[in-house]
Amino acid sequence: MAKLIFAGGTTVLLVLFLFLLIRFPGKWIVEKLGLFEEPATLLVEAPDYDVQLLTPNEYSRPQIASEPITGIVIHYTANPGTTAQNNRDYFEGLKDSHLTKTSSHFIIGLEGEIIQCIPTKEVAYASNERNSDTVSIETCYINEDGSYEQATYDSLVHLTAWLMGKFNLKIDSVIRHYDVTGKLCPLYFVEHEDAWEQFKQDVSDYIEVNGEKPPKNTEDQK
Numbered sequence: 001m002a003k004l005i006f007a008g009g010t011t012v013l014l015v016l017f018l019f020l021l022i023r024f025p026g027k028w029i030v031e032k033l034g035l036f037e038e039p040a041t042l043l044v045e046a047p048d049y050d051v052q053l054l055t056p057n058e059y060s061r062p063q064i065a066s067e068p069i070t071g072i073v074i075h076y077t078a079n080p081g082t083t084a085q086n087n088r089d090y091f092e093g094l095k096d097s098h099l100t101k102t103s104s105h106f107i108i109g110l111e112g113e114i115i116q117c118i119p120t121k122e123v124a125y126a127s128n129e130r131n132s133d134t135v136s137i138e139t140c141y142i143n144e145d146g147s148y149e150q151a152t153y154d155s156l157v158h159l160t161a162w163l164m165g166k167f168n169l170k171i172d173s174v175i176r177h178y179d180v181t182g183k184l185c186p187l188y189f190v191e192h193e194d195a196w197e198q199f200k201q202d203v204s205d206y207i208e209v210n211g212e213k214p215p216k217n218t219e220d221q222k
Contacts (some may be wrong), residue, residue, distance in 0.1 A: 041167035041211035047158040049106065049114035052088055057095035064123040069167040071134040072160055072174045073127040075104060076146055084109030084140055090118055101125045104138040106159060112151030114159060120166075128199075130180050136165055139186060146187030151204035157199070161206045171200050209210040 040126055054061040077087050091103045092155040103124045107115045117122045126136035139156055148156070160174055176196065177185040189196040 005110050013045045014090055025065070038146055040168075040170075040214070041162040041207055042168070042214055043158075043207045043211045045210065047155060048112055049116050049159070051116045053119065054088075054092050054103060054117050055095055059098055059101050060091040060096035060125060061118055062123065062125070066121055066123050067133045069120065069133060069135055070169070071130060072163050072167075072169065073130060073134045073136045073177055074156070074160070074174065074181065074186055074189065075126060075136060075138045075177045076188070077138050077140055078106075078185070078187075079140075080144060081110075081142055083115050083142060084115045087140065089137060090119055092180060104136040106136070107138040107140065108152050108155045108159065109140045110142060110152060112149075112155040120163075127177060128151050128181050131153075135167070137163075141188070148188065153199075157202050157206050160203050161210075164203070164207065165211065171204050174200060175201065 056063050079087065087104075087107050094100065094102070102119055104126045105116065105118045105120055105124045107117065109115070120135050123131050124136050125131060126138070127134050137156065137159060139148060139152055141152065163169070164171070165173070176189055178184055178190045184190045189199065
């Protein structure tokens, strides 16, 4: 008797599921039953950026292969008033000066210009113990408090959103240098937690407005 009841119950559930599948579109099943997750919205359009790769050298571009990228780290240059080109040229000059070991994958300037210094498949000397699995973004600024010009901020939002899509990352994977080492970098986002949270919200909103769903067929993504 128990087996008959069990079999009957299974049949009823199967019939109910088929009824729901026919009566309501797949979206209803996704939302109400939570059986599947819709693909995340990704930003596929890259911002304009100038590729000026550093000369391979042990002080700023060691050509060490990155591990799979799991995060994006935001920095500031700590040199108020300097441009993206100034900072890129400083990194380049380390091959001769040997002053220190430092670099970044990208630098965003005062007018929103973006320079790429190191391929994302290589390690940059930027984020200490997170060098191997993160992409680093340096940001230029004018004010002593580290706050950004609007053009710099807008480019930072776009670049971060695009990198998230490129590496299929969530917003929680976007961190500050401060979150790795406790260093006050980027200064404004460390001293103004509300501004940091707003930045992450702006990135999420930018993706929502400008992004698109990836192809459901993984073969389409090759």
